[in-house]
Amino acid sequence: MRAMLALLYGLMLAALPAQPAAAAGADPYQEDRKALLKVFREIEAGINDQNIDRMVAQMTPDATVTWLNGVTSRGHAEIKAYYHRMMKADNRYLDKYLTTAKVGAPARFYGNGEVAVADGSTEDEFFPVARGPFRLSSRWTSTSAKIDGEWKVVALHLSSNVFTNSLIEEAKAAAIYAGIGGALGGILVGWLLGRARKRVMPN
Template structure:
């Protein structure tokens, strides 16, 4: 169950790129072409976030490069838009889906670093999942995104998503399951000891 939740968490956030939001008011004004680029990336961020929260997969995929590479939290790698669509359908639309609803809020650490027609950004996100089994969790995550400009459009070329493996809701669930399992083992051992003890005493008196 924990591995599945990690996979889900990883998948659904794959669609969100990292981009710049706003400059420090005290920073020098950027050249017009650079400012226009950051404005385009801000618009991309907002459209992707809205599409994710509305579960509009076609709109999400329209912002991905055809050869997009996405690395999930459980080290699964998805290459290409159709591979990501299939993963999304499996987790949110298929008969064995595990996610009922997801909403996300993405923040960036700073302005996207521009390298000509390539941009690299990083940040954090707070992701709220409601699963089909009734589980309701919020995951704090980190991401890095690479974007490329083709013509007048910026497209997401790579996205790497991760969370703290030592401190997150999934790990807490695992710890809880472990505690329950240990308790059941302990009770089972006590019952077995009781039965064996009674049986031994009966044999000793006959």
């Protein structure tokens, strides 16, 4: 009888619907990833709105930012000063700067999940004061910390390929055009000098 009951119990268990995968397979940082993505989207929106206060609100007071031109700003005051110098001052370099950011891979968590490192790419469009707009493909890396239950950016590093980019290609094209123009100019000058000599030479 016991053997029969054990068999029936086994059949009942086999007939039950499969249970979801164990929690071990779930992402323990799923909510943290959502919070980090919100932080990054706020920074992106702040850049596109030309709103530096919106950007630094997502950073710790002592955050470090290394910009595309290699300048490093430490703390909110320096970050704001750099932005003002580049975007707002009378002798500013840019009228506007737009970006579209993407996350390259899932963030990595350290220190009991209190520190996160992420990286990705941006497609940037710059509107300089002294010339027409241009586009640049860039990379970013960030380190964020969970402080009092909120994620804040501690360090942000921006970089671009200094060997292959739209400005380099533009400079190459300008050099080619200048070379062609110089060659044509030289030919024209030579032809004009030749004609002038023929006119002054006695028959």
